[in-house]
Amino acid sequence: FGNLVIVDHGKGFYSLYGNNESIWVREGDQLKAGDQLGTVGNSGGHTGPGVYFEVRHESKPLNPMEWVTITN
Incomplete structure (x- = not known):
């Protein structure tokens, strides 16, 4: 994850x-x-810039696409 x-x-x-x-x-902000x-x-x-994004409830990973809105 690098800097997380x-x-x-x-x-x-x-x-x-x-x-x-x-x-x-x-922490605390x-x-x-x-x-x-x-x-x-x-x-x-990674070989190029990018962001790792994950959503969890308790310890269970969730589909992150259900939590974002993509706009143009």
Whole structure:
């Protein structure tokens, strides 16, 4: 995952953001939708920049596409 940010959304829901070049948030920060967590990189050992994104409820991984809105 490289440089990893885990966001606790409450009620057992978490989102994970990996491969970050830099991380701009710290444990305990109060976040709101749209806040930037850092910059995309390749810290996870990939050959190019990209972000790893995962959603979990408790320890169970969920389909992340059910949690994002893609706009043009």
